[in-house]
Amino acid sequence: MxxxxxxxxxxxxxxxxxxEETLTYKEIGEQAEAVETAFRSALQSGGWVEKYVRKGGEQAIFIGSGSSYYQAQTMAAVYRAWLGRPAISLPSSDLLLVRKQSAVEERTAVVFGVSRSGESTEVLLALKAAQTVTGWKTAGVTCYADSEMAKLAPCLVSEKGKERSTVMTKSLSSMVMAAQTAIASASGQAKYIQELERTVGxxxxxxxxxxxxxxxxxxxxxxxxxxxxxxxxxxxxxxxxxxxxxxxxxxxxxxxxxxxxxxxxxxxxxxxxxxxxxxxxxxxxxxxxxxxxxxxxxxxxxxxxxxxxxxxxxxxxxxxxxxxxxxxxxxxxxxxxxxxxxxxxxxxxxxxxxxxxxxxxxxxxx
The missing domain is CATH 3.40.50.10490 (Glucose-6-phosphate isomerase like protein; domain 1)
Structure with missing residues (x-):
């Protein structure tokens, strides 16, 4: 009983x-379009790729909070594998509050902020702190071109990754694809772009x-x-x-x-x-x-x-x-x-x- x-x-x-009645369900189903758009857009970001990925610095530091931190982990892994250069991923708060324990300030770096909204306080504060370190540059990956993060640092933007639901779904997959495409372009190896195009499909x-x-x-x-x-x-x-x-x-x-x-x-x-x-x-x-x-x-x-x-x-x-x-x-x-x-x-x-x-x-x- x-x-x-x-x-x-x-x-x-x-x-x-x-x-089927939820926004989350709908937005998961929309990620094919979001991912493809992010891929095509990132392919057109040659100047950003040249300055922040190909000639970024001795190390790359990907930061985010929550889901953005987890995608930063994947981005850093791809960066290491495809470029053969040092990259780490950190929670935004670590770079902000315990920076010397988390990263080597004496090595030139690009700090990539990852934030769907581009408005996460911890990411913004961490990027501002990074801009005070000699030899460090800042950039970002977001879904909003008019966000505070995009005003603070040049960003790759996944326009179709915007969501109304609270949890991240298509935003995350499309932002990862944008970063992967930039890294693949910087590698100079056509095979990585070809692999990503097949993945998109x-x-x-x-x-x-x-x-x-x-x-x-x-x-x-x-x-x-x-x-x-x-x-x-x-x-x-x-x-x-x-x-x-x-x-x-x-x-x-x-x-x-x-x-x-x-x-x-x-x-x-x-x-x-x-x-x-x-x-x-x-x-x-x-x-x-x-x-x-x-x-x-x-x-x-x-x-x-x-x-x-x-x-x-x-x-x-x-x-x-x-x-x-x-x-x-x-x-x-x-x-x-x-x-x-x-x-x-x-x-x-x-x-x-x-x-x-x-x-x-x-x-x-x-």
Whole structure:
């Protein structure tokens, strides 16, 4: 009787709000256009690329807060991989408040602020502080050309990334694409631009597949916790997946480096755990060993991979995003739609509106 009552309450909550009625759902579905527009626009930003990426300095420092910090992690990973030069990612507050512990002031640098709105207080203050350091330049990535950050520092702008919902979805994927395109252009290697163009072409199809898979998982199962695992450029994406679920549905979730999860955190894996692994091609064999071990502990395993095969057959669900011959860095935004839809559908299942998460606003002001 108790179980039946819970099911009836759950059905009632779902009836009160359908995912399709939310802005978040709509904006996830719009990211193919946002990503393509960001890609095309960044290709036309040759002067910005020359000054701030190709001739930026001895180091690059990507800063952001919340989701913007997580995309900064991916941007820095791509910068290191494609340019072979030092880059770090930091929370804006670290560069602002504990700069000497966080970055080397004696090395020339470009500090890239990352902010959807361009109005985040911590990012603005950190950029202003960076401008006082001799040999440092500032630039940014945003969705608003008329924002305070764009007035403070020259920015790449993802015009189609603008959102009305509180949580970041298409803004994040499009801003990552803009930064990746600038880095690829600065590398002088045509293969990276070609890889990104192929990635852009797959976004729409991946969004559709991710929507169907996420809906099926959320409707058919309930978990007491979800863990997101990723490495390299995909670690920031895994952290973003964790944040999306936490923001929208108010459930507890965590993210870890894939192999790091084995060093203690795996103690929490059980039959109430969903583990989402963002599978790279570079470390595929070792990451699958981690996923298989967690399956043995009873966890429900979801893999997001370039391709499925005999080595992924043990998983409960596999989302194939395609492009196995493309670098993990270029393919990284294709892992986002499933994470975004998973948070959206979970929120609605719990009777929550993902457009208006508890305690949150679009812009955090100090």
């Amino acid at each position: 108790e179980s039946k009552q819970r099911t009836e309450e759950q059905d009632s909550k779902e009836a009160a709000l359908r995912a 797959e976004v729409g199809a991946v969004v559709d597949k991710a929507k169907a898979l996420a809906s099926g998982i959320v409707r058919s199962a309930s978990f007491n916790k979800t863990i997101f695992l990723g490495m390299g450029a995909l670690f920031g994406i895994a952290q973003e997946g964790c944040l999306k679920l936490k923001e929208m549905s108010n459930v507890w979730t965590e993210s870890f480096g894939t192999l790091e999860f084995r060093h203690g955190p795996k103690a929490i894996a059980d039959d109430g755990t969903c583990i989402v692994v963002l599978l790279s091609e570079q470390a595929r064999e070792q990451e699958l060993k981690v996923a298989a071990e967690m399956k043995d502990y009873g966890a429900y395993i979801v893999l997001i991979a370039a391709s499925a095969g005999p080595d992924t057959a043990f998983a409960d669900q596999v989302l194939e995003v395609g492009l196995p011959d493309v670098s993990d860095e270029a393919r990284s935004i294709l892992y986002l739609p499933l994470l975004q839809y998973y948070g959206t559908f979970t929120a609605v299942k719990l009777g929550l509106n993902p457009d208006h998460p508890k305690n949150l606003t679009q812009v955090v002001v100090l």
